[in-house]
Amino acid sequence: MELIIKIIIRLGIGSAIISTLFIFWGASMFSGMCGNYIHSKTTSLDEKYEAVIFQRDCGATTGFSTQISIIKFGSKLENDPGNIFSISGHPEKVAPELVWINTNTLHIKHDVTGNEYLLEVDFGWFEKLKIKYGK
Structure with missing residues (x-):
């Protein structure tokens, strides 16, 4: 059970990091339009x-x-x-x-x-x- 919780937490952190990077990338791509x-x-x-x-x-x-x-x-x-x-x-x-x-x-x-x-x-x-x- 502890292994599943650790995996879920790591996936959540990874998703948050990827989402943040995607938002900053999108903002920089479209700000010059x-x-x-x-x-x-x-x-x-x-x-x-x-x-x-x-x-x-x-x-x-x-x-x-x-x-x-x-x-x-x-x-x-x-x-x-x-x-x-x-x-x-x-x-x-x-x-x-x-x-x-x-x-x-x-x-x-x-x-x-x-x-x-x-x-x-x-x-x-x-x-x-x-x-x-x-x-």
Whole structure:
């Protein structure tokens, strides 16, 4: 009986290790399938941040996606989804206008319709930025 328990435990550990390796392999294989293509950038009034409008393209089976991220001024836009706004459509047709009202408030000139995938109203932990929507 002890031999059977030892075998079951070893098989369970082996399965866990193989599953973990498979998950990491899959994540590394498919993480590069998407790409970000910058449409425009708008710098905050104090030049601490940039609001970046970009198209996120994840291959032929997905439609166009216009997304917005706030990044530190001068830093590179990573190959990640937008961190404050996302909507279907090509940036040439659906990209909203961005206006920094003051050093901590970004106005996204977009009427909220419910078709947005991501619609944050603030950004950051310590120096919170406010995000306002509407024309």
